[in-house]
Amino acid sequence: MAxxxxxxxxxxxxxxxxxxxxSRRSFLRTGLAVGGAGAIGAALVVNGVPAFAEESSxxxxxxxxxILRFLSAAEILETDFWQQYNELGGIQDSExxxxxxxxxxxxxxxxxDGDMDQYIHDNTEDExxxxxxxxxxxxxxxxDPVNLDTFRTLPSSKATGAQDIGRLTNLMQLTVDxxxxxxxxxxxxxxxxxxxxxxxxxxxxKGQFPAIPRDDTxxxxxxxxxxxxxxxxxxFAFIEQGGTSLYPSxxxxxxxxxxxxxxxxxxxxxxxxFQTWQDKAGNAxxxxxxxxxxxxxxxxxxxxGGEDFQTNLIMPEPTVFLSRKFPPVSIIRPTExxxxxxxxxxxxxxxxxxxxxxxxxFAVLHDLAKQADAARHGG
Numbered sequence: 001m002a003x004x005x006x007x008x009x010x011x012x013x014x015x016x017x018x019x020x021x022x023s024r025r026s027f028l029r030t031g032l033a034v035g036g037a038g039a040i041g042a043a044l045v046v047n048g049v050p051a052f053a054e055e056s057s058x059x060x061x062x063x064x065x066x067i068l069r070f071l072s073a074a075e076i077l078e079t080d081f082w083q084q085y086n087e088l089g090g091i092q093d094s095e096x097x098x099x100x101x102x103x104x105x106x107x108x109x110x111x112x113d114g115d116m117d118q119y120i121h122d123n124t125e126d127e128x129x130x131x132x133x134x135x136x137x138x139x140x141x142x143x144d145p146v147n148l149d150t151f152r153t154l155p156s157s158k159a160t161g162a163q164d165i166g167r168l169t170n171l172m173q174l175t176v177d178x179x180x181x182x183x184x185x186x187x188x189x190x191x192x193x194x195x196x197x198x199x200x201x202x203x204x205x206k207g208q209f210p211a212i213p214r215d216d217t218x219x220x221x222x223x224x225x226x227x228x229x230x231x232x233x234x235x236f237a238f239i240e241q242g243g244t245s246l247y248p249s250x251x252x253x254x255x256x257x258x259x260x261x262x263x264x265x266x267x268x269x270x271x272x273x274f275q276t277w278q279d280k281a282g283n284a285x286x287x288x289x290x291x292x293x294x295x296x297x298x299x300x301x302x303x304x305g306g307e308d309f310q311t312n313l314i315m316p317e318p319t320v321f322l323s324r325k326f327p328p329v330s331i332i333r334p335t336e337x338x339x340x341x342x343x344x345x346x347x348x349x350x351x352x353x354x355x356x357x358x359x360x361x362f363a364v365l366h367d368l369a370k371q372a373d374a375a376r377h378g379g
Contacts (some may be wrong), residue, residue, distance in 0.1 A: 002271050010020065020153050026378055028242075042171075043091050045230065046147060046248055046258060048101050049329070053342045057312060059256070060138075060141045060143055060256065060259070061087075061088060061142055061255045061256065061375075061378075062373065062375075063169075063253060063254070063255060063374070063375025063376055063377075064255055064256050064259045065123075065138065065141075065143045066198065066256050066368075066370045066371035066372050067250050067253060067254055067259070067263075067341075067375050068134050068137065068138055068143075068317065068370070068377050069138065069143075069144075069328045069368055069372070070147050070250075070261075070341050070368045070370075070371070070372035071130075071134055071244075071246075071247075071250070071266075072131050072134040072135050072138070072146040072342065073182065073245070073269075073365065073368050074125055074246070074312065075130040075131035075167055076131045076146060076148050076168070077133065077148075077353070078127040078130075078131075078239065078243070079124070079127040079130075079131055079371055080167055080169045081167075081168075081169040081171055081239075081353065082120070082124040082127050083096070083098060083099075083124060083173050084156070084157065084167065084169070084212055084358060085120050085124070085171070085211075085232065085236075086098075086099065086108070086120050086124040086214065087119055087157075087161060087162050087223025088101025088102040088105050088157065088159060088161050088162055088177065088213065089100070089101070089102065089105050089109045089116065089120055089212070089229075089232070089350065090099060090120035090124060091117050091118060091120075091121040091122040093121070095121070095125050095325070096121055096125050096128070096344035098163050099161055099163055100160075100161045100164075101161045102159055102160060102161040102213060102348050103220040104220075104225055105159070105161075105212065105213050105219070105225060105228070105229065106228045108225045108228065108229035109232065110146070110224060110301055110377050111231045111284075111285060112229065112233045112280045112281065112283045113228075113279075113280045113283060114286055116280065117339070119276060119277075119280070120236075122160050123198075123236075123240075123273055123276075126269055126273070128267055129296060130269075131146075133262075133266075134262070136264065137262065138234070143377070146368075147362075148168055148361075149356065151168055151357065151360075151364075152165070152166035152167060152168055152355070153166050153167075153356075153358070154166065154167040154168065154169065154170050154357065155167070155356075156358050157171075157172065157212050157213060157214055157215065157216065158214065158215035159214065159215050159216055159219070160216055162212075164224040168351055168357075169353045169354065170352060170355045170357075171210070171211045171212045171235075171352065171353070171358055172211075172212065173208035173209075173211070173352045173355045174204075174208065174209055174231065174235055174351055174352045174353070175204065175206075175207065175208055175209075175234060175350065176201070176204040176209070176211075176231065176235050176238050176305070176312055176351060177199060177204075177205060177238060177347070177350065177351065177353045178199040178200040178201045178204055178205075178234050178238065179197040179198065179199045179200075180197075180203070180237065180238060180239075180241040180278075181199070181278070181281075181299075181309065182197040182198050182199075182200065182308045182309065183197040183333060184278070184316050184317065184333070184346070185243070185307055185308045185309070185310065185317050186308060186317065186347050187307075187318060187319055187328055188245065188319065188333070189204055189319065189320070189334055190319050190320050190321060190331075191335050191336075192333065192334045192335065192336040193320065193324075194221075194323075198308075200234070200299055200304075201234055201295075201296055201297065202293045202310060202369050203292045203293075203295045203296075204231065204234060204294070204297075207227075207292065207294065208352055208355070209227075209230045209231050209292070209294055210228050210231065210233040210325075211230065213225065219248040221290060221291075223288070224289055224291045224292055224369070225288060225289050225290035226285065226287060227287060227288075227294055227296065229284075230284040230285070230287070231279075233280055233281040233283075234281045234284065234286050234349075235294055236261040236273075236277035236280070236281070237277035237278045237281050238351065239279075240270055240271075240273035240274035240276075240277055240347070241274045241278075242344055243267070243270030243273070243274075244267070244270045244271040244273075244274045244332055245332055245333065245334055245335060246267075246270075246341070246344050247263050247264075247266060247268075247270060247331055247365045248263075248264075248267055248335045249334070249335050249336065249337045249340035250263060250337065250340055250341065250372060251263040251264055251267065251336075251376075252337040252377070253337055253372075253375045253376060253377055254377065255377055255378050260285075265366060267271060271332065275314055275315070278314050279314045282299070282311030283311070284296055284315070286298040286307075299311050299313060315330070316330045316331060316332065316333070317330065318330045319333065333372045338373075339373055340372075340373065341368075341369040341370075341372035341373045342366075342370065342373055343365065343371045344369070345365055345369045349362075
């Protein structure tokens with residue numbers, strides 16, 4: 001109960017109006033909904049107005065404010081889809097409210113690990129705290145928080161256990177890029193050098209697949225619901241490797257030491273998430289979905305196999321960094337800062353998470369990413 005009360009205080013603080021609003025900025029300052037969708041909120045720039053350039057933000061540089069806003073928006077989007085995963089496959093309690101669970105989906109997820117429901121719950125709560133903290137910090141500096149509630153128009157799963165509410169993201173038509181698998185196992189390549197990597201599950205790039213049951217008909221046959229759970233497992237890692245890279249990339253552009261501290265403190269939790277999910281995805285059973293032909297291969301056997309696909313290599317293998325003249329080193333990858341925010345937005349869009357969203361939604365996120373990428377240390 002104390003934790004729930006604390007969340008209420010955070011949200012009440014988050015929606016306080018800025019003391020430094022200008023006539024050039026028009027923000028939707030709706031309250032963040034408590035309960036239901038997991039008290040998900042954030043900031044909306046109406047009509048995509050790029051109005052950050054003249055903002056003083058109570059000590060924040062315009063660039064620092066823009067980076068924090070983009071990260072808040074990203075965390076809001078993460079919270080939205082983790083909420084959907086938790087409603088059907090996680091633990092429902094007062095920490096992450098909403099939903100009543102799907103026994104068949106939860107059982108299929110537990111094939112990847114017996115504690116999947118707990119991990120999903122905890123990842124969901126983490127993302128909630130990330131955006132509420134960043135929004136509260138923005139408000140404390142006189143800057144506007146982020147609120148995307150006007151875009152909660154996408155449909156929910158109709159499966160028993162899911163809430164019937166508007167969503168920001170779509171988990172039922174995903175095209176998951178699993179090249180992160182080989183990217184983190186390669187000893188000779190780094191995306192910062194423009195290198196590319198083969199996907200672990202090529203089939204996930206060749207269609208639009210559900211990662212949650214769309215309705216109760218998806219709960220059978222057994223290989224179909226397991227394929228949905230496998231898709232979720234690989235998608236979990238895809239999402240969290242993005243945050244793992246995004247925070248250190250944008251940290252190189254911030255100015256204020258306290259903002260740097262925020263990014264360097266939140267970012268590593270995304271890395272902990274990624275390593276957890278990469279480990280669990282390695283347990284996804286090899287199978288073919290009888291309803292659509294999606295193949296999950298045995299990654300430890302030909303034509304896969306070898307170090308680039310080995311399932312128990314969950315720590316970043318050493319690779320090239322900064323220059324090929326240096327010896328290999330175990331690192332987060334990529335960390336090139338140019339275009340980091342726009343790259344993250346493109347990856348989420350290509351993933352299918354925003355299928356069904358409005359042009360206005362894409363315009364808002366494009367402007368938030370553009371402003372974050374335009375930030376300069378000391379600017």
